[in-house]
Amino acid sequence: xxxxxxxxxxxxxxxxxxxxxxxxxxxxxxxxxxxxxxxxxxxxxxxxxxxxxxxxxxxxxxxxxxxxxxxxxxxxxxxxxxxxxxxxxxxxxxxxxxxxxxxxxxxxxxxxxxxxxxxxxxxxxxxxxxxxxxxxxxxxxxxxxxxxxxxxxxxxxxxxxxxxxxxxxxxxxxxxx
Numbered sequence: 386x387x388x389x390x391x392x393x394x395x396x397x398x399x400x401x402x403x404x405x406x407x408x409x410x411x412x413x414x415x416x417x418x419x420x421x422x423x424x425x426x427x428x429x430x431x432x433x434x435x436x437x438x439x440x441x442x443x444x445x446x447x448x449x450x451x452x453x454x455x456x457x458x459x460x461x462x463x464x465x466x467x468x469x470x471x472x473x474x475x476x477x478x479x480x481x482x483x484x485x486x487x488x489x490x491x492x493x494x495x496x497x498x499x500x501x502x503x504x505x506x507x508x509x510x511x512x513x514x515x516x517x518x519x520x521x522x523x524x525x526x527x528x529x530x531x532x533x534x535x536x537x538x539x540x541x542x543x544x545x546x547x548x549x550x551x552x553x554x555x556x557x558x559x560x561x562x
Contacts (some may be wrong), residue, residue, distance in 0.1 A: 393478040403439055410452050411436075414459045421520070423484035434462045460531070464513055467501060507549040514539055 414435055419428035435458050446454055500519050504512040517523045517531065525543070529536045 400440075402405075403436065403443060406439060406451055406455065407436055410455050413452065414455050416461055417456060418461050421460075421516075422466060427466065431459065431462050431466060434465075435459045438462065463508070464516070467504075467512065467516065503550045503553050504546065507546060511542045511545045511549065514542035515550075516544075518543055 411432065415428055415432045418431040418435070419425060422428050422431060435455065438458050438461075439455070442458075489562055500516060504515050507515070513532070517528045518525070523531070525536050526538045528539045532539070
């Protein structure tokens with residue numbers, strides 16, 4: 386598969402460059418959003434949001450790899466959507482929780498949904514680290530690099546995430562909360 390030549394963004398990346406980004410990387414960005422959000426309509430909306438941000442902030446592109454820049458933007462868009470979803474705590478899907486707890490295989494979307502349910506109500510920085518670690522299978526070093534923070538901060542947030550999840554799944558009179 387040969388890629389079309391990247392029209393250099395130059396000093397002021399124009400609409401032609403944004404169009405090129407969409408044609409070249411739109412599918413990849415959409416698939417990443419789909420993996421993170423779990424539904425096609427939500428991934429479609431997220432893709433739209435990503436390219437709206439690209440249009441709005443295209444001058445912030447500083448010659449890095451275009452796909453890396455788009456992935457960073459798409460991650461933020463997905464996290465914003467997760468944050469809005471998690472603004473209200475939702476009940477945990479008991480059957481999904483039991484399948485995961487018993488070691489049964491679940492697909493990536495189901496695992497992401499469970500992590501989102503467990504993380505609901507935690508602070509955004511803590512939730513973000515938990516999602517990157519447990520859903521995206523990133524190492525602590527990779528998370529620190531993506532979030533531009535120290536590994537110690539990642540470790541602290543991951544510990545807070547684990548405490549939050551433990552609190553959510555601790556036995557309550559009606560089972561998992």
